[in-house]
Structures are given as C-alpha cells and as structure tokens.
Amino acid sequence: xxxxxxxxxxxxxxxxxxxxxxxxxxxxxxxxxxxxxxxxxxxxxxxxxxxxxxxxxxxxxxxxxxxxxxxxxxxxxxxxxxxxxxxxxxxxxxxxxxxxxxxxxxxxxxxxxxxxxxxxxxxxxxxxxxxxxxxxxxxxxxxxxxxxxxxxxxxxxxxxxxxxxxxxxxxxxxxxxxxxxxxxxxxxxxxxxxxxxxxxxxxxxxxxxxxxxxxxxxxxxxxxxxxxxxxxxxxxxxxxxxxxxxxxxxxxxxxxxxxxxxxxxxxxxxxxxxxxxxxxxxxxxxxxxxxxxxxxxxxxxxxxxxxxxxxxxxxxxxxxxxxxxxxxxxxxxxxxxxxxxxxxxxxxxxxxxxxxxxxxxxxxxxxxxxxxxxxxxxxxxxxxxxxxxxxxxxxxxxxxxxxxx
Amino acid sequence: xxxxxxxxxxxxxxxxxxxxxxxxxxxxxxxxxxxxxxxxxxxxxxxxxxxxxxxxxxxxxxxxxxxxxxxxxxxxxxxxxxxxxxxxxxxxxxxxxxxxxxxxxxxxxxxxxxxxxxxxxxxxxxxxxxxxxxxxxxxxxxxxxxxxxxxxxxxxxxxxxxxxxxxxxxxxxxxxxxxxxxxxxxxxxxxxxxxxxxxxxxxxxxxxxxxxxxxxxxxxxxxxxxxxxxxxxxxxxxxxxxxxxxxxxxxxxxxxxxxxxxxxxxxxxxxxxxxxxxxxxxxxxxxxxxxxxxxxxxxxxxxxxxxxxxxxxxxxxxxxxxxxxxxxxxxxxxxxxxxxxxxxxxxxxxxxxxxxxxxxxxxxxxxxxxxxxxxxxxxxxxxxxxxxxxxxxxxxxxxxxxxxxxxxxxxxxxxxxxxxxxxxxxxxxxxxxxxxxxxxxxxxxxxxxxxxxxxxxxxxxxxxxxxxxxxxxxxxxxxxxxxxxxxxxxxxxxxxxxxxxxxxxxxxxxxxxxxxxxx
Numbered sequence: 072x073x074x075x076x077x078x079x080x081x082x083x084x085x086x087x088x089x090x091x092x093x094x095x096x097x098x099x100x101x102x103x104x105x106x107x108x109x110x111x112x113x114x115x116x117x118x119x120x121x122x123x124x125x126x127x128x129x130x131x132x133x134x135x136x137x138x139x140x141x142x143x144x145x146x147x148x149x150x151x152x153x154x155x156x157x158x159x160x161x162x163x164x165x166x167x168x169x170x171x172x173x174x175x176x177x178x179x180x181x182x183x184x185x186x187x188x189x190x191x192x193x194x195x196x197x198x199x200x201x202x203x204x205x206x207x208x209x210x211x212x213x214x215x216x217x218x219x220x221x222x223x224x225x226x227x228x229x230x231x232x233x234x235x236x237x238x239x240x241x242x243x244x245x246x247x248x249x250x251x252x253x254x255x256x257x258x259x260x261x262x263x264x265x266x267x268x269x270x271x272x273x274x275x276x277x278x279x280x281x282x283x284x285x286x287x288x289x290x291x292x293x294x295x296x297x298x299x300x301x302x303x304x305x306x307x308x309x310x311x312x313x314x315x316x317x318x319x320x321x322x323x324x325x326x327x328x329x330x331x332x333x334x335x336x337x338x339x340x341x342x343x344x345x346x347x348x349x350x351x352x353x354x355x356x357x358x359x360x361x362x363x364x365x366x367x368x369x370x371x372x373x374x375x376x377x378x379x380x381x382x383x384x385x386x387x388x389x390x391x392x393x394x395x396x397x398x399x400x401x402x403x404x405x406x407x408x409x410x411x412x413x414x415x416x417x418x419x420x421x422x423x424x425x426x427x428x429x430x431x432x433x434x435x436x437x438x439x440x441x442x443x444x445x446x447x448x449x450x451x452x453x454x455x456x457x458x459x460x461x462x463x464x465x466x467x468x469x470x471x472x473x474x475x476x
Numbered sequence: 477x478x479x480x481x482x483x484x485x486x487x488x489x490x491x492x493x494x495x496x497x498x499x500x501x502x503x504x505x506x507x508x509x510x511x512x513x514x515x516x517x518x519x520x521x522x523x524x525x526x527x528x529x530x531x532x533x534x535x536x537x538x539x540x541x542x543x544x545x546x547x548x549x550x551x552x553x554x555x556x557x558x559x560x561x562x563x564x565x566x567x568x569x570x571x572x573x574x575x576x577x578x579x580x581x582x583x584x585x586x587x588x589x590x591x592x593x594x595x596x597x598x599x600x601x602x603x604x605x606x607x608x609x610x611x612x613x614x615x616x617x618x619x620x621x622x623x624x625x626x627x628x629x630x631x632x633x634x635x636x637x638x639x640x641x642x643x644x645x646x647x648x649x650x651x652x653x654x655x656x657x658x659x660x661x662x663x664x665x666x667x668x669x670x671x672x673x674x675x676x677x678x679x680x681x682x683x684x685x686x687x688x689x690x691x692x693x694x695x696x697x698x699x700x701x702x703x704x705x706x707x708x709x710x711x712x713x714x715x716x717x718x719x720x721x722x723x724x725x726x727x728x729x730x731x732x733x734x735x736x737x738x739x740x741x742x743x744x745x746x747x748x749x750x751x752x753x754x755x756x757x758x759x760x761x762x763x764x765x766x767x768x769x770x771x772x773x774x775x776x777x778x779x780x781x782x783x784x785x786x787x788x789x790x791x792x793x794x795x796x797x798x799x800x801x802x803x804x805x806x807x808x809x810x811x812x813x814x815x816x817x818x819x820x821x822x823x824x825x826x827x828x829x830x831x832x833x834x835x836x837x838x839x840x841x842x843x844x845x846x847x848x849x850x851x852x853x854x855x856x857x858x859x860x861x862x863x864x865x866x867x868x869x870x871x872x873x874x875x876x877x878x879x880x881x882x883x884x885x886x887x888x889x890x891x892x893x894x895x896x897x898x899x900x901x902x903x904x905x906x907x908x909x910x911x912x913x914x915x916x917x918x919x920x921x922x923x924x925x926x927x928x929x930x931x932x933x934x935x936x937x938x939x940x941x942x943x944x945x946x947x948x949x950x951x952x953x954x955x956x957x958x959x960x961x962x963x964x965x966x967x968x969x970x971x972x973x974x975x976x977x978x979x980x981x982x983x984x985x986x987x988x989x990x991x992x993x994x995x
Contacts (some may be wrong), residue, residue: 164854164856166747166750166751166854166855166856167854167855167856167885168750169854189753210695212695216694220668220672221694221695223700223703224668224671224672231947233947237943237946237947238943239941239943239944239946239947239948240940240941240944241940241944241947241948243919243920243921243939244854244919244920245852245853245854245884245885245919245920245921245924246884246885247660247664247669247852247881247884247885247886247921247924247925248852248920248921248923248924249657249658249660249669249707249921249923249924249925249926249927249928250921250922250923250928250932250936250939250940251928251936251939251940251944251945251948251966252704252707252708252948252951252952253671253703253704253706253707254704254947254948254951256671256700256703256704257699257700257701257703257704257951259700259703260695260699260700261699261700265699276755277752277753277754277755278753279753280753300613303615304612304613304636304724305724306724306726306727306793306794307793308724308792308793308796329793329796329799330795330796330799330800332795332798332799333793333795333796333798333799335795336793336794336795337793337795337796340793372695374693374694374695374696375692375693376611376614376616376692376693377613377614377615377616378611378613378614400694401614401692401693401694402693402694402695422693425692425693426614426691426692426693427691427692427693428693428695428696428697430697445697445698446697448696448697448698449687449688449689449696450687450688450689450698450701451698452685453681453687453701453954453955454698454699454701456954456955457699457701457950457951457954459954460950460951460953460954461950472698473697473698473699474698
C-alpha cells in the first residue's frame with residue numbers, strides 16, 4: 072500500500088536527519104534528483120530506502136561523484152543517496168591483514184589508515200578521490216590487477232541495503248570462506264542497480280620493501296607485444312606490465328615488487344628481456360595507472376586475450392585511439408575523439424574476436440545517446456532475472472546498466 | 477569412483493547430522509514419485525545415447541554418496557553425460573517435470589554437495605574430460621568439467637605453466653567440482669582459490685538453456701554472474717566448459733619443515749612470518765596427535781617429540797625465495813623451533829608434504845572413526861581457539877587432532893571417536909559443533925573450502941541472518957525459480973521465489989517516524 076497524501080520530503084526526513092531538495096549540482100549524468108539524502112549509518116540507509124520504496128522513488132547512490140557520468144544516464148532519479156557520511160575505516164585488524172570500511176570512505180583515506188602497519192589495499196586509484204563504493208560500483212582497476220586481481224577478489228565481506236531497505240551481509244572477515252553465495256562479486260561493477268553497498272571488508276597485502284619500474288620504448292605494436300610477452304612469460308613475476316600507446320609508437324613499463332635484493336636481481340633479469348633502451352627507476356611514469364582520455368572524449372574499456380594485445384594496439388592506432396593499460400591482464404583503456412564515434416563498432420568487433428569486449432564508459436551526452444555502450448552481453452536474460460529479484464520495481468539507477476537495466 | 481574415496485577418507489562424518497530442526501538426510505533426500513520418475517526416464521531414454529541412462533538399482537547405488545560417506549541416498553536415475561547437449565537435454569527434461577537434479581564430478585566433496593536425491597536425477601560429469609585448449613600465450617586453458625585438477629597442470633607443465641588451486645584430492649577431484657565448491661588447497665594462501673583462477677564457463681542453467689559467462693578475457697560486461705556461480709555448490713546450474721587461468725611455474729621452491737614444542741610456538745612463528753610481510757605459498761600446521769597419526773600411516777619422519785610442526789613453502793623468483801627463507805628460518809628459531817629441515821630435492825619435498833596431505837586418512841590409524849571440520853578463524857585468534865579446543869577435548873575426553881592451513885586460519889580439526897562405543901558418536905558430534913561455534917564467535921566461518929553442502933546447511937543461520945540468507949536466495953530464484961538445481965544444499969530453508977521481498981518486516985519507517993499513519 073502506498074502512503075497517502077504525505078510529502079516525500081517529510082517522509083524521507085523522518086528516516087534520515089540530512090535530507091534536502093536536489094539542485095543542478097546533484098544531477099546524475101544530466102538527470103536531476105528531487106531529493107538528496109545523506110544517511111549516517113547502514114541502518115539509516117535501510118530506513119531511507121524503505122521510505123523511498125514506499126514513495127516509489129528512483130534512487131541513485133553517490134560517493135565522491137567522480138564517475139557519475141559513466142554508463143548510461145538513468146531514465147529517472149528522484150533521490151540521490153549521498154554516502155559521503157559513511158566514510159569511516161571501521162576496523163583495521165593488522166595482524167589478520169583485514170580492514171573493514173564504509174562505502175563512502177575515500178580509497179586514499181583507507182590507504183592512509185593501514186599504511187602505518189606496512190599494509191595496503193592492492194588496488195589502484197585511476198581517478199583521484201574515488202571512494203570504495205564508487206570503485207565497487209564501477210569495478211575500477213589499474214596496473215596492479217595483473218598480480219593482485221581486482222576489487223571483487225580483494226573484497227571478502229559485503230554489507231548491502233536492498234531496494235526494499237533490508238540490510239544484508241555476505242562473506243565475512245576471513246579471507247578463506249565458502250559459506251553462502253558471494254554477493255560482493257555480484258555487486259562489483261553493477262553500477263548501483265542491484266543494491267547499495269554500505270560497508271565492505273577487504274583483505275590487505277604487505278607494502279613491499281622495494282619496487283622497481285622498468286620502461287622500454289616500442290616502435291610499433293609488434294615490438295610492444297614482444298617486449299610485454301617476454302616479461303609476462305618469464306620468471307621475474309612482475310606485479311604489472313603496462314603499455315602506453317598514444318599512437319605512432321609508445322612504451323612498455325613493468326613493475327617489480329619484493330625485497331630489496333630480490334628486486335635488484337629481478338630488475339637485472341628483466342633488463343635483459345627489455346633490450347638496450349630500457350630505463351630503470353624507483354617511481355612510476357606520469358601516465359601510470361591514469362585513464363588516457365580527456366574531457367569530451369569517448370572513454371573506452373577494451374579487453375582481449377593476452378595474445379591479442381598487439382593487434383589491439385595496432386588497430387587502435389589506425390583508428391585514432393589512444394590506448395593504455397595492462398598488457399599483463401588483457402585490459403586496456405582507450406580514448407577516441409568525440410567525432411570518431413564510428414570507430415567504436417569495428418574496435419568492438421576486434422575485441423570480441425580476440426576473446427574480449429569493448430565497453431563505452433563515458434562520452435559526451437549526444438555521442439553516448441547514439442552509441443551502444445555495452446555491446447553484446449551474453450546471459451542478459453539471467454541478468455534481468457537477477458535485477459527483477461533484487462529490484463522488482465526497477466528503482467535503483469534505472470536504465471544505467473546493460474540491456475537498459 | 478566411490479571406491480577411491482573410501483580408501484582416501486575412511487569412515488568420515490561431521491557434526492551437521494544432528495543439528496537443526498530436521499536432519500539434513502530427511503530434508504534433502506526427497507520422496508520419490510514413481511510416476512514422475514518413469515515419465516522422466518522415458519523422455520531421457522529417447523534423448524540420450526544407449527548406456528547413458530542408468531536405471532538398474534544396483535548400479536544406481538554405487539552413486540549413493542560423495543566423499544562424505546556418512547550421508548547416503550540412492551538417486552532415482554543417473555545420467556552419464558558425455559556432451560554439453562546431454563547435460564542440457566537432461567536438465568531441460570528435469571526442469572519441465574520439476575524434478576531435482578544434482579551434478580557430480582569425481583565425487584570427492586567433503587560436505588555432501590553431490591549427495592543424490594531419491595526423487596531426482598544425478599548427472600555424472602566425469603566423461604566430459606577433454607582438455608580442449610592449452611594456450612600459454614594467453615595464460616589460459618579451456619577444459620571440460622570432468623577433467624581432473626592435476627591433469628590441467630600436467631597439460632600446462634611442458635610450457636612452464638601450472639594450474640594453481642591444489643586441493644589435497646587434486647589427483648582425483650574434477651575441475652567442475654572445484655568450480656562448484658570454489659576449492660582452495662594448501663597454496664591458496666598466496667595464489668587464491670578457484671574463483672581467482674576461472675575466467676569463463678559455459679553453463680547449463682537450471683531451465684536447460686546454455687549460456688556463456690566470461691571467457692578468455694576478464695571483466696565481461698554486465699553483472700558478474702561468473703563470480704556468483706563459482707562456489708554456488710551446483711545450485712545455479714551445471715558447467716560444461718571451464719576457462720582457467722594458468723600460472724607461470726615458479727623459478728624456485730623451498731620447502732621447510734620446522735618442529736616446535738607447542739602449537740602456541742608454531743602459531744607465534746606463523747604470525748611473525750606473516751607480520752613481516754612474507755607471503756609464503758603455504759604455511760601448514762599439525763599438532764602432536766596429527767603428527768602421531770601421520771607417522772603411523774606414512775612414516776614421514778617428522779621431528780621427534782614435536783608438539784607441533786610447521787610446513788612452510790616459499791616459491792617465486794630465486795632471489796626472493798632466498799630472502800624469504802632467511803626470514804622464515806629466523807622467525808622459526810626466534811619462536812622456539814628446535815629443528816628446521818629444508819627439502820634438498822623433490823623427493824624430500826614430497827615426503828614432507830606426504831605427512832601433511834595424508835593426515836585425514838592417517839587418523840584412521842589411531843581412531844576407528846572421525847569427524848573432519850573446516851572452520852575458519854582470523855589467524856590472530858589461533859592461540860585462543862586452539863586452547864579452547866584443547867579445553868573442550870580435555871573436559872569431554874574426546875580426542876581432537878589439529879591439522880590446518882595456519883597462514884589463513886583454516887582449521888581442520890579431526891574429532892576422533894569409536895562409533896562402537898556407546899555415547900562416543902554423540903559426544904564427538906557435540907564437540908564438533910562446539911568447535912564450529914568457536915569459529916563463528918571468533919569472527920570466522922563454518923567452512924573455508926569444503927563447502928556447506930548438506931552437511932553444514934543447518935549451521936548457516938548461526939553465521940548469517942534470515943535477511944542475509946533471503947538475499948542470497950534471490951540469486952537462486954533468478955537462476956532457478958523451479959528450485960530443481962541441487963535443492964536441499966547450502967540453504968537450510970528454501971525461499972519461495974514468488975514472494976515479494978521485505979514487505980512484512982517490522983514497522984514501516986514512515987509510521988515509526990510519525991510521518992504517515994495510513995498504509
């Protein structure tokens with residue numbers, strides 16, 4: 072039964088102290104909300120979402136707001152749930168290499184909290200200021216995914232608030248745990264369309280004693296492929312193998328992490344693999360772990376089998392795309408000029424033929440409106456069924472995800 | 477298949493059998509409906525090649541249990557699937573008749589996850605055993621689910637690669653079973669679990685459709701259904717092809733065996749190693765009783781008089797392993813190790829591991845019956861939990877041998893008893909249940925790698941709230957609204973998929989806030 076003749080503003084305010092009218096600044100990819108609420112706890116978020124359900128409000132979660140223009144614009148937004156007050160590092164169990172943090176916590180704050188113990192969350196921060204919740208929703212990753220994989224593998228426990236306001240947990244506080252379904256994986260990369268993640272538990276890794284970065288120039292895609300493959304298929308165990316491909320040549324850079332003597336010996340071995348022009352340094356090049364696009368460009372995520380990277384680089388250059396990313400994981404990011412939108416389809420066909428996919432993460436609104444952002448999505452029917460279970464009224468970030476979910 | 481298991485695991489049982497509102501056997505076995513079974517039999521007989529459908533009772537009985545032989549149910553029908561189409565056809569027929577089906581790989585599972593249904597079809601996957609593709613350039617192999625875990629490594633080894641997840645049963649367990657259980661193994665401390673090493677599956681969904689989840693590349697667009705299916709214990713469908721990640725074989729491996737006066741000392745050494753930022757491939761601990769059993773069974777020649785031993789394996793670039801070994805040696809010595817041995821070659825390494833890997837079977841030498849548990853605790857809770865287990869053992873007179881993955885806090889307490897002695901069975905089950913409670917109250921889990929299956933489903937509510945379990949089962953309802961894919965496993969109470977969630981839980985927030993009164 073729906074509430075009778077009550078103002079949603081008053082209803083929402085009854086559940087959460089910090090509720091206001093939305094303004095132009097609160098627009099989600101051009102779609103403005105009527106209300107913005109800033110809950111202070113998971114429980115309050117639950118109450119808020121129950122109220123939103125009663126009023127039939129469409130809800131979009133927001134962290135730092137660094138990626139709100141990604142994916143498709145929502146078909147409607149009534150309520151933005153600002154999670155910035157849920158910003159605590161709740162518990163750092165240093166001896167167990169585990170940290171519990173709230174979704175609105177900036178990644179940098181979490182790293183600062185665990186650093187004194189010589190630990191870190193082994194995830195990159197491609198966009199400065201990103202919160203944990205934003206990274207989870209968009210499945211953000213960077214160079215270190217080659218060795219440490221991505222957030223979905225590092226997240227060992229998840230607390231969510233469902234569309235109906237019910238709070239649910241999965242996983243736990245121990246790394247090794249197979250009890251029940253892993254809802255954290257389902258949430259990762261779901262763009263807020265299934266539930267709101269309010270808290271997560273992560274496994275941590277020790278900060279290595281020593282690091283070395285080796286960078287070598289590559290004249291063409293074949294050259295880049297050979298250099299990357301030489302390291303990937305060697306015994307030096309790189310944490311990352313990155314390629315930066317602005318067009319007309321580029322560079323391959325690798326990251327080694329370990330003990331001081333171990334890294335020195337491995338760097339020596341890697342130097343032999345990367346050729347005479349290699350440069351060794353302790354720090355990363357400026358482009359390391361940064362997305363290659365500028366404002367107004369088409370932002371792409373391209374994946375392929377490892378052996379397909381050279382072809383992708385070659386075709387990318389011919390298409391006028393700037394590519395950058397993990398040759399060691401088969402995940403690249405690309406930038407196309409807005410006027411080159413017609414290059415998306417052939418690039419996607421290539422990615423698909425190489426065992427991967429191409430997703431348009433972001434683009435100017437008029438370009439985005441014309442593009443198929445996701446490409447072919449196998450098992451879309453199953454995804455719709457999952458959405459229907461979690462959010463039967465389609466009120467969570469409606470329209471933002473694959474197949475109009 | 478089951479013959480292999482009996483020799484490996486002897487008579488095992490676990491604590492799950494006496495807890496909960498009804499016993500799991502009654503809950504999950506199902507009541508056969510002869511007319512429905514006959515209808516399904518007729519349809520499958522027409523669809524499958526000759527010999528693929530087993531209906532003979534004596535042959536059906538050979539599939540009555542998996543690695544947890546305590547639970548036995550004779551399936552109504554068995555299908556020996558040889559292709560994905562056989563699987564899809566079988567599942568389609570089952571779905572249409574709302575008849576339960578259970579997939580089975582090698583049948584080595586230790587939680588009864590492949591326990592058949594008396595009212596359903598057991599789909600045996602072991603004939604789907606082709607290694608379709610080994611692609612070292614892509615760090616991938618594509619295999620059928622019946623392929624034996626170790627055979628993936630054997631196929632990749634000539635190229636300098638291996639398949640990292642290594643459950644103790646890796647010589648006989650299948651990739652499909654590993655996928656269902658999200659299997660770990662001794663080396664998952666450094667390399668992770670099955671979920672970290674599978675990038676794609678072809679799945680027959682519970683309505684018989686065939687879908688592809690993931691592939692050669694990571695991060696397929698859309699929801700991570702692949703990550704959701706891995707570890708779902710056969711409740712979301714049956715995989716017919718699995719794309720796995722291959723890992724570069726390490727340049728160097730060093731295996732250390734250290735003897736300590738007590739488990740406290742060995743635990744302190746473990747904490748010191750991890751605390752210093754060393755990530756060994758494996759850190760395994762055994763206590764005095766487990767050592768005694770292993771010596772009796774395989775003569776592994778562990779240090780005399782040890783109250784505990786640690787097996788620490790380091791692997792990676794030679795230069796790193798050398799550094800790490802120096803640190804491990806130092807931390808072991810500082811924490812009371814009275815003997816430290818290093819395997820000089822593969823033969824010595826195999827002997828060190830033999831003691832550890834044979835431990836489950838070995839307790840059969842010192843006890844007629846035993847219960848194996850799989851609880852997990854935060855590693856720092858190890859000393860207090862081990863002391864609590866010792867107290868439980870001391871006050872009840874029930875012996876408990878401890879074998880575990882110390883690096884990640886995954887305990888495998890072996891609760892010893894003699895079923896022929898009156899009352900011992902119950903006492904052992906009580907202790908076993910209390911150990912799981914200890915794990916939960918220490919902030920851990922009821923299962924680290926064996927899965928929930930039928931065995932521990934009754935314990936799920938101790939770890940998860942009703943809302944948690946309800947939410948997990950929303951996924952189940954999306955995949956399997958007819959509730960035919962391995963029903964009775966994992967969840968103690970099925971969720972009715974037609975229900976609208978969360979409409980009747982507590983007072984409405986608007987009413988509570990005094991904003992609205994009429995709903």
